[in-house]
Amino acid sequence: MPTRDLPTFTGPNLTGELQLDFQPRIVRRDLRVVRAEDITPRYRRIELAGDDLADGFPFARFSPGDHVKVFFPDPATGTLTAYRDTGDEWELDGDGDPIHRDYTVRAWDPDSRRLTLDFVLHEHGVAGVWARHAQVGDRVVVNGPSANQLLPEDYPVYLAVGDETALPAIARIIEEAPARSHVIAVVEVANAAEEQDLHGVSGLDLRWVHRDTAPVGEGHLGALETAVRAVALPDDLGGLFVFAAGEAGAMKPIRRYLRHERGVPRRQVEVDGYWKRGATDFDHHDVDIPED
Numbered sequence: 001m002p003t004r005d006l007p008t009f010t011g012p013n014l015t016g017e018l019q020l021d022f023q024p025r026i027v028r029r030d031l032r033v034v035r036a037e038d039i040t041p042r043y044r045r046i047e048l049a050g051d052d053l054a055d056g057f058p059f060a061r062f063s064p065g066d067h068v069k070v071f072f073p074d075p076a077t078g079t080l081t082a083y084r085d086t087g088d089e090w091e092l093d094g095d096g097d098p099i100h101r102d103y104t105v106r107a108w109d110p111d112s113r114r115l116t117l118d119f120v121l122h123e124h125g126v127a128g129v130w131a132r133h134a135q136v137g138d139r140v141v142v143n144g145p146s147a148n149q150l151l152p153e154d155y156p157v158y159l160a161v162g163d164e165t166a167l168p169a170i171a172r173i174i175e176e177a178p179a180r181s182h183v184i185a186v187v188e189v190a191n192a193a194e195e196q197d198l199h200g201v202s203g204l205d206l207r208w209v210h211r212d213t214a215p216v217g218e219g220h221l222g223a224l225e226t227a228v229r230a231v232a233l234p235d236d237l238g239g240l241f242v243f244a245a246g247e248a249g250a251m252k253p254i255r256r257y258l259r260h261e262r263g264v265p266r267r268q269v270e271v272d273g274y275w276k277r278g279a280t281d282f283d284h285h286d287v288d289i290p291e292d
């Protein structure tokens with residue numbers, strides 16, 4: 001898949017809706033861990049570097065949905081198998097099964113040529129466990145991103161909602177939102193120790209939802225949905241853009257509330273399921289969050 005014949009868009013995005021700026025090709029980069037830092041007890045920041053970043057990385061401002069496919073070693077064999085672009089097609093570079101997961105491009109430093117990814121640490125999957133034990137020198141393959149997902153920059157108010165898997169994206173919204181905009185961020189984490197120090201746009205209303213103690217509304221609402229319902233949306237809904245991501249089952253009622261109960265127009269609501277409880281290697285393209 002060396003080239004992509006798809007419509008593309010180059011920012012700044014003042015169109016009022018998400019725009020995709022496709023890369024001419026999906027690039028494979030063989031990288032190594034150069035720094036691993038615990039940010040909280042269940043969150044680890046990993047910096048990657050390597051010769052394959054010498055020509056740079058397609059980082060775009062205010063595109064918090066940008067993500068790469070990270071290929072990990074098989075925990076049983078230690079073998080890392082990934083796809084290689086032969087010019088005509090993508091071929092596996094070994095006999096093993098490729099193990100890959102999606103991770104948000106948290107930051108790119110063009111001076112040090114380091115790519116930063118933030119990992120939730122959990123015991124249930126290959127990536128969550130890999131991140132906990134990652135050490136300087138460990139190898140991963142990173143493919144992509146396939147496109148920069150440019151959020152519209154012409155809204156006065158942004159509502160950013162998610163659990164800890166969406167924290168890198170929400171942190172980017174807070175850091176990169178248009179200067180005079182107001183950002184309301186509602187973030188669900190395990191407990192108070194998981195709060196992160198987030199700074200950026202001056203008009204920030206940051207609300208942490210602690211899963212261990214958060215109130216939930218009547219009718220079996222989740223803690224995150226309950227917190228979203230407590231947000232006073234602007235009177236003029238035309239001035240609101242929403243980005244929401246996290247556990248797929250938790251995202252559905254939040255989207256339903258915003259779109260159908262509150263009537264936020266479709267082009268102003270971007271919702272993605274980043275993982276699904278009980279599903280291994282969940283593909284966010286399969287998520288059945290309705291598009292209407």
Ligand SMILES: Cc1cc2nc3c(=O)[nH]c(=O)nc-3n(C[C@H](O)[C@H](O)[C@H](O)COP(=O)(O)OP(=O)(O)OC[C@H]3O[C@@H](n4cnc5c(N)ncnc54)[C@H](O)[C@@H]3O)c2cc1C
Pocket residue numbers: 065067101102103104105117118119120121122124125126127128129164165166168169273274275276277278279280281282284
């Ligand atoms: C576009 C996109 C961007 C993403 N960005 C990030 C990011 O920046 N940082 C990040 O940490 N994650 C991010 N994710 C989520 C991440 O890809 C998934 O959590 C992934 O399933 C982790 O892989 P795993 O091998 O650890 O678990 P899997 O092998 O996929 O799943 C095994 C089990 O673990 C459970 N599980 C998966 N994720 C979690 C979790 N976070 N907490 C508790 N249980 C879990 C599954 O339900 C399943 O039961 C992103 C996902 C998408 C689609």
